[in-house]
Amino acid sequence: FQVIAEEIAGNNGYVELMFCAKKLDDKDLFSKSDPFLEIYRINDDESEQLVYRTEVVKNNLNPVWESFKVSLSSLCCCEEKRKLRCLVWDYDSRGKHDYIGEFYATFEEMQKALGGNKVQWDCMNPKYKARKRNYKNSGVVILTELKKLHRVYSFLDYIMGGCQIHFTVAIDFTASNGDPRNSCSLHYINPYQPNEYLKALISVGEICQDYDSDKKFSALGFGARIPPKYEVSHDFAINFDPSNDECEGIQGVVESYQSCLPKIQLYGPTNVAPIISKVAKLAAEEEKTKEASQYNILLIMTDGVVTDMGDTREAIVRASYLPMSIIIIGVGNADFTDMQILDGDDGILRSPKGEPVLRDIVQFVPFRDFKNASPAALAKCVLAEVPKQVVEYYSHKAFPPKCPRMDSPDSALSS
Missing domain, CATH: 2.60.40.150 (C2 domain)
Structure with missing residues (x-):
């Protein structure tokens, strides 16, 4: 990074x-x-x-x-x-x-x-x-x-100036992942080795937690029936504490995930928009401060098939105006065409009504391509676009770092 x-x-x-x-x-x-x-x-x-x-x-x-x-x-x-x-x-x-x-x-x-x-x-x-x-x-x-x-500030200017990066992890608990009791499931509960979600969560999470200022991750799930009424939820805290969905480091997320899995029923559909909108609300509150104080990154882990594609595109367009980015980790070997569309690298992502994103905020990474890669290769791919996205947002809003570095090379030229 x-x-x-x-x-x-x-x-x-x-x-x-x-x-x-x-x-x-x-x-x-x-x-x-x-x-x-x-x-x-x-x-x-x-x-x-x-x-x-x-x-x-x-x-x-x-x-x-x-x-x-x-x-x-x-x-x-x-x-x-x-x-x-x-x-x-x-x-x-x-x-x-x-x-x-x-x-x-x-x-x-x-x-x-x-x-x-x-x-x-x-x-x-x-x-x-x-x-x-x-x-x-x-x-x-x-x-x-x-x-x-x-005076266009760099990513390091914002980080050194006190801007905090906050990660939210969102895990796909829809039935398309397979019954956790079945060894073919991406959520298979195996006491001897981590399943596909845990492998991705640990590999990516350990990279991200070094850049989360307080080492606390908000951890959410979507697409499952949850206790006590077993109604479908698309944005629940995996620690089942809606008043405080944060976990201590990536290990805390892992423990909450392992504890949560036996208590829920994988269901569906795969609606991603509610999770994006939930984090966007937090980002909107942050925007009101008119300071470069906290930037939100939503880390979505999914098996790839999105049901609410139109709503998701709309949510991303709205989020592109806020201090947030979205990293989508594709788990398993599914068809990730939807994810690549959301990434927008092959063209500007638009809402169903044709409104383009203000800035490109989505990065898609198929985890299967990095199972045998070095941590540095995975880190560069996962976080490649984040510095640029942070700078683009604060530059667009004309928000300087809270505490600009006095030794910045062109600080004498600011106005």
């Missing part, structure tokens, strides 16, 4: 800049210059890296280039005083562009445009300056607007 997080962390603030120029030298004989602007970052070894090239403005000595967005890491490695070399050219369709002039700038200078002020530089041609006694410049280039200065 640390590796995944570090891949996503980084200097990812960005700015929107808009440049224009005035009275550029005319390089064309029968028309006016067709100018474009290039910005290069000067590296520590004096090499130059192209950061951005504007579009060409045809036949115009006073061009206004379109605004553009560029990351601060690309622009200046998040060092405000790093030099930028900016060149203005007259475009030639054969690639032999005519040099008009250049100037040097820094992001520190550019920030003067934040208050709506215009910042300008003389566009200089060194050859003309050396030859012509009265040479002033080859025009001026003006930063008309530094439109926005965004």
